[in-house]
Amino acid sequence: MRDGPIDRQPTDPTRNGAHPMADITPRLGLPLLAAAQAQKHVTHNQALSALDALVQLACLDKDLSAPPADPAEGDRYLVTATMPTGAWAGLSGQIVRREDGVWVGFEPRPGWLAYLVDEADLYVFSGTAWSSLKASLSAIESLARLGIGTSPDATNRFAVKSEAALFSWDDATPGSGDIRLTLNRQASGKDAGLTFQTGFSTRALLGTLGSDDVGLKVSPDGASFSTAFTASAATGRLSLARIEAPLEVSAHPGALPDAPAQTVLRVSGADGQPARLVLDGFGVAAPGTISFRAAGGTAAAPAALANGASLGQLSAFGHGVTGYAGSARAELAFLAAETWTDAAQGTRVAIRTTPAGTTGSAEVFSAEANGAVKLAPLASAPSTGLALGQIYADSTATALKWHTGAAWARISNFGKFAAATNFDNYIPAAAWTKVQFNSADSNDQGAFSAGSNRFVAPEAGLYGFDIALVFKANGGNAPSAFEARVHRNGSSAGRGRASATGTLVDGVTTLGLSSALTLAVGDTVEVFVRFTGADGYVAASDSLFAGRQLA
Numbered sequence: 001m002r003d004g005p006i007d008r009q010p011t012d013p014t015r016n017g018a019h020p021m022a023d024i025t026p027r028l029g030l031p032l033l034a035a036a037q038a039q040k041h042v043t044h045n046q047a048l049s050a051l052d053a054l055v056q057l058a059c060l061d062k063d064l065s066a067p068p069a070d071p072a073e074g075d076r077y078l079v080t081a082t083m084p085t086g087a088w089a090g091l092s093g094q095i096v097r098r099e100d101g102v103w104v105g106f107e108p109r110p111g112w113l114a115y116l117v118d119e120a121d122l123y124v125f126s127g128t129a130w131s132s133l134k135a136s137l138s139a140i141e142s143l144a145r146l147g148i149g150t151s152p153d154a155t156n157r158f159a160v161k162s163e164a165a166l167f168s169w170d171d172a173t174p175g176s177g178d179i180r181l182t183l184n185r186q187a188s189g190k191d192a193g194l195t196f197q198t199g200f201s202t203r204a205l206l207g208t209l210g211s212d213d214v215g216l217k218v219s220p221d222g223a224s225f226s227t228a229f230t231a232s233a234a235t236g237r238l239s240l241a242r243i244e245a246p247l248e249v250s251a252h253p254g255a256l257p258d259a260p261a262q263t264v265l266r267v268s269g270a271d272g273q274p275a276r277l278v279l280d281g282f283g284v285a286a287p288g289t290i291s292f293r294a295a296g297g298t299a300a301a302p303a304a305l306a307n308g309a310s311l312g313q314l315s316a317f318g319h320g321v322t323g324y325a326g327s328a329r330a331e332l333a334f335l336a337a338e339t340w341t342d343a344a345q346g347t348r349v350a351i352r353t354t355p356a357g358t359t360g361s362a363e364v365f366s367a368e369a370n371g372a373v374k375l376a377p378l379a380s381a382p383s384t385g386l387a388l389g390q391i392y393a394d395s396t397a398t399a400l401k402w403h404t405g406a407a408w409a410r411i412s413n414f415g416k417f418a419a420a421t422n423f424d425n426y427i428p429a430a431a432w433t434k435v436q437f438n439s440a441d442s443n444d445q446g447a448f449s450a451g452s453n454r455f456v457a458p459e460a461g462l463y464g465f466d467i468a469l470v471f472k473a474n475g476g477n478a479p480s481a482f483e484a485r486v487h488r489n490g491s492s493a494g495r496g497r498a499s500a501t502g503t504l505v506d507g508v509t510t511l512g513l514s515s516a517l518t519l520a521v522g523d524t525v526e527v528f529v530r531f532t533g534a535d536g537y538v539a540a541s542d543s544l545f546a547g548r549q550l551a
Contacts, residue, residue: 057112057115058076059076059078059114059116059117060075060077060116060117060118061077061078061117062079062130064081065081065085065088066086067088067096067103071098073098073099073100075098076095076096077095077096078116078130079092079094079096080092080093080129080130088103091105093107094106095108108130109127110125110126111124114130121135122134144157145158146158147159148161185208188208188212189210190210191208193205193206193207194207201221202219202222203219203220204217204219208233211233212233212234213231213232213233214231215228215229215230215231216228216229226241227241228240228241229241245263245264246266247264247265247266249265249266249267250266250267251269251275252271256268257324260324292312294312296309304340305336305345306336306339306340307336307338307339308335309336310336311334311336312333314332315331316328316330328352328361329361330351330352330353330354330361331350331352331361332349333350333352334347334349335349335350338369347369348366349367350363350365350366351363351365351366352364356384356385375400377393378392378394378395386403387403389403390403391411394408397410397413397458397459398413400412409551410461414444414548415447415457415459415463416442416447416548416549417442417447417448417455417547418544418545419437419439419440419441419443419450419545419546420439420543421436421437421538421543422438422439423438426474427530427535427536427537428531429531429532429535430532431530432485433529434453434487435538437543438451446458454525454526455526456522456524457522457523457525460519460521461551462516462518463516463517463518463519463525463548463549464548465486465514465525465545465547466512466513466514466545466547467513467546468543469484470509470510470538470543471500471509471511471537472538474536477534478504479504480501480502480504480532480534481499481530481532481533482511482529482531482536483498483499483530483531483532484498484513484528485497485513486525486528488517488519488524492528495517496515498512498513499511507539510542516550525547527545
């Protein structure tokens with residue numbers, strides 16, 4: 001193991017009469033192989049070791065006057081001490097490298113660069129000494145002009161030509177961590193701003209331009225400028241020129257689907273969160289107002305609204321399996337109820353929804369211009385989404401119906417009737433005989449059939465019936481009993497019966513019968529009478545068969 005330094009500094013190539021460049025290279029002093037040289041690998045390895053030491057030169061330190069106590073193989077140092085000691089004795093001014101347990105020296109040449117790891121600085125060798133590039137740059141001050149990649153001029157005394165420029169906080173010395181670029185003008189009537197150019201033609205100006213307000217001006221040609229926005233120095237308020245749609249206000253951190261065509265304003269929330277538009281108001285009856293204005297014609301030539309034209313609309317869209325619906329699935333619409341003039345401007349409000357299992361919305365509710373409320377008629381009862389308290393207009397039954405939680409029940413235009421007979425009905429003795437009520441004074445829902453002399457239930461429900469019958473004698477016959485009952489579907493209903501016994505008085509003795517029956521759709525109800533002991537009549541005058549749906 002060698003224990004002393006090895007000086008590999010290049011020697012004079014003409015020494016001892018040698019031909020220049022005969023044994024070493026002119027720049028790094030690398031040894032060259034000679035013709036028919038023995039042990040060529042030694043010379044070759046020396047050249048590789050020198051390259052390993054000098055190429056991409058990075059030294060650990062330059063301020064040591066003696067070797068470190070525990071160096072690692074390949075460590076490199078600059079020996080700048082005048083009288084280094086130990087294994088560095090005689091290597092002053094050289095680059096030393098730890099190699100095979102010994103320090104090997106290399107004589108630097110003018111222009112060589114070395115990076116000092118402990119200082120994070122780049123040093124250059126002048127031929128006599130090593131100089132810090134950082135120190136050289138920090139010493140530059142009070143320059144009349146400075147150009148980086150380009151030439152400055154009398155106006156642009158500092159000029160930079162570069163793909164990019166970076167200003168960062170000072171992390172070399174303790175500081176605030178802040179960074180500021182200050183543009184200081186002489187007075188508020190002057191400009192302090194950034195100029196953005198294309199081919200040296202100005203396209204935008206940003207800054208305090210002729211006032212203390214901050215503004216942005218843009219230009220298509222460098223000659224005419226439009227103000228895009230101004231931030232007032234006095235109030236802090238922002239003034240904007242007309243905004244090109246759509247205006248996006250989003251709490252979502254990522255990309256969003258495209259807005260529908262003709263969107264002017266879009267407000268979006270983060271995933272899982274609603275988007276809220278809040279209108280605050282103080283000391284007023286309502287906290288905020290959303291206003292719609294509509295006209296026919298064009299913006300340049302507005303015209304009166306036509307009947308049915310939309311004044312404004314709140315529309316709801318949703319996403320199916322493959323995308324958003326192309327049209328609204330729920331709407332609150334404000335509509336003109338007549339062709340407008342300056343004296344006639346009727347309106348109506350309509351709600352549109354989309355039935356389950358379909359994709360087309362339809363008007364289901366409206367508040368009309370005359371103050372009436374309208375439900376869209378349905379030909380059949382809704383069969384989905386049923387819940388207690390729902391109401392719909394049944395166009396088939398011409399009635400309002402509500403859901404009891406179990407079924408639909410009528411709440412208007414109940415089936416009812418009042419019927420009479422226009423002849424005295426003969427009733428044989430001892431036989432239950434139907435009274436032939438054959439005319440109706442009223443017959444809502446067509447519930448009474450005059451041709452079959454009976455009531456037919458138009459829908460399931462509870463029905464009440466009232467019957468009045470007057471006895472008329474058949475000559476001198478004198479029945480001993482006069483009875484009446486109702487039949488359901490051809491048989492005695494068993495829900496009420498009336499009778500009169502003893503001496504029956506012609507034209508005076510009457511029966512009054514009331515009954516309540518739960519009927520299914522199509523069930524029939526008829527009035528039957530029986531005389532005991534003799535025949536007789538049910539007088540046409542004052543006899544009545546009436547009924548109505550109770551629920």
